[in-house]
Amino acid sequence: MNVNAIREQFPILHQEVNGHPLVYLDSAATSQKPRSVIDAVKRYYEWDNANVHRGVHTLGSRATDAYEGARSKVAAFLNAASEEEIVFTRGTTTALNLVAGSYARSVCGEGDEIVITPMEHHSNLIPWQQAAKATGATLKYIPLQPDGTISLADVEATVTERTKVVAVTYASNVLGVINPVKQIAEIAHRNGAVMVIDGAQSTPHMKVDVQELDCDFYAFSAHKMCGPTGVGALYGKKAILNRMEPIEFGGEMIDFVDLYESTWKDAPSRFEGGTPIIAGAVGLAAAIDFLQEIGLEHIHQHEQHLAAYAYEQLSAIEGVTIYGPKEGRVGLVTFNLDDVHPHDVATALDSEGVAVRAGHHCCQPLMRWLNVSATARASFYLYNTEADVDRLVGSLHRTKEFFGHAIG
Known part of the structure; x- marks a missing residue:
C-alpha cells in the first residue's frame, strides 16, 4: 500500500495549520475525502x-x-443477500433509531430485555x-x-430467553x-433475539x-469511510x-393513499420517504470504489501497524495513560496526560x-467506567504515516514540558 500516493489524492491534507503542515488524526470522527x-x-x-423514481425524462x-x-x-460491499436489504439513511444514528423506533417498539413489552454494552456510542445507547x-x-x-x-x-450470562x-x-x-460480534450474534439467536451491529467504526x-x-x-455512515456527510445505510434482513x-x-414510501388510510411499499422504499440523499449516495458509491481499489485488508493491516506503533511511542511518555x-x-489510541x-x-x-479529538466522544457512561471526565484521541486512517505519529509524540512531549513548567 503506497501511502504517499494515497495522500496525494486528498486535497485537504496539503495545507498548513498554525504555520505547520497538517497532521490529521481525527478520522474516527470524520475521514477526509x-x-x-x-x-x-x-x-x-x-x-x-434530478429527482429519482419519479420523472421519465433523461436526467x-x-x-x-x-x-x-x-x-x-x-x-455488494457488505455482501448482503439482496439490494432490497439496504436502506439509505442520514447515517449510523438515523439507522439505529429506525431499528429502535420501529422494530424494538413492536416486539418488546413488559419483562422483555434489550442488551447493550457500556462502551456504546450514545447513538447506540439512547435509542435503546x-x-x-x-x-x-x-x-x-x-x-x-x-x-x-x-x-x-x-x-452468555446477560442474554436470556427474555x-x-x-x-x-x-x-x-x-x-x-x-x-x-459474530459469536455474540450466535448467542443472541440461540435465545431468540435479533443482533444489531453499530458498524460506524468498523466499516471504514x-x-x-x-x-x-x-x-x-x-x-x-459514509463520512467515516471517505464519503460525504449526511448519508449512511442500514442493512436489515429482508424478511x-x-x-x-x-x-x-x-412521498415515495407509499403504495396507496386514501383520505383515511394508506399502505406502504416493501422495503427499502417504505423507509425512504421524501426526496432521498441522492448526491450522498453517489458519493458513498465512489468512496466504496476508492476503498476497494486499495483493499480493505491492506487498510486494516496499515492501521493496526500505526495503532501499535502509536501505543508503543505514547506508552514511553511518562504521565500518559492509554485506554x-x-x-x-x-x-486509534485514546489517552490522557497527567x-x-x-x-x-x-x-x-x-x-x-x-489535529486530535478531545472530550467524552459521545460515550459518557464509558468515561465514568474509565473514571475520567474526558480523554484525548488520535485516530488513524489509510492516509496516515509513522511520521504523523512521530509529530504527535513530539508535540505531546512539548505539551507536557510546557504544562509541567506552568504547573510547577
Whole structure:
C-alpha cells in the first residue's frame, strides 16, 4: 500500500495549520475525502441532478440509475443477500433509531430485555433507553473486562430467553476494541433475539460480510469511510424489514393513499420517504470504489501497524495513560496526560498543526467506567504515516514540558 500516493489524492491534507503542515488524526470522527469522491458528487450536480423514481425524462432516469446503482454497490460491499436489504439513511444514528423506533417498539413489552454494552456510542445507547422506556422492557448491560474487552461468558450470562434485541458496536470509538460480534450474534439467536451491529467504526477499516456475521441489522455512515456527510445505510434482513412499520411518512414510501388510510411499499422504499440523499449516495458509491481499489485488508493491516506503533511511542511518555487493550484494536489510541485536561492537550497539539479529538466522544457512561471526565484521541486512517505519529509524540512531549513548567 503506497501511502504517499494515497495522500496525494486528498486535497485537504496539503495545507498548513498554525504555520505547520497538517497532521490529521481525527478520522474516527470524520475521514477526509479523496478527489474521486469530491468529483463524483460535483459531477452529479453538474450533469445528472434530478429527482429519482419519479420523472421519465433523461436526467431523472440518470439520477435514478446512479442512486439505485449506489444501493447495489453498498449491498455488494457488505455482501448482503439482496439490494432490497439496504436502506439509505442520514447515517449510523438515523439507522439505529429506525431499528429502535420501529422494530424494538413492536416486539418488546413488559419483562422483555434489550442488551447493550457500556462502551456504546450514545447513538447506540439512547435509542435503546427510549425503546425500553416506551415498551416497559429492561435495558441490560454486558459488563466489561478490566481492559475494556467483552467476555463471551458474560454475554452468555446477560442474554436470556427474555432478550429481544442485542445491540453492540463492532469497534469502540474510544477503546479501539474489536468486539466478537459474530459469536455474540450466535448467542443472541440461540435465545431468540435479533443482533444489531453499530458498524460506524468498523466499516471504514475492515472487510465486512453481514451474511457471515449473521447479524440482523448493520448500520454505518459514509463520512467515516471517505464519503460525504449526511448519508449512511442500514442493512436489515429482508424478511424483518418487511415486517417493520415506517417511522417517517410522506412521498415515495407509499403504495396507496386514501383520505383515511394508506399502505406502504416493501422495503427499502417504505423507509425512504421524501426526496432521498441522492448526491450522498453517489458519493458513498465512489468512496466504496476508492476503498476497494486499495483493499480493505491492506487498510486494516496499515492501521493496526500505526495503532501499535502509536501505543508503543505514547506508552514511553511518562504521565500518559492509554485506554483499551494493547492488542486487537482498530486504528486509534485514546489517552490522557497527567494533570492536563484533554481539551488543553488538544489545543496545544493543534497549535503545532496536529489535529486530535478531545472530550467524552459521545460515550459518557464509558468515561465514568474509565473514571475520567474526558480523554484525548488520535485516530488513524489509510492516509496516515509513522511520521504523523512521530509529530504527535513530539508535540505531546512539548505539551507536557510546557504544562509541567506552568504547573510547577
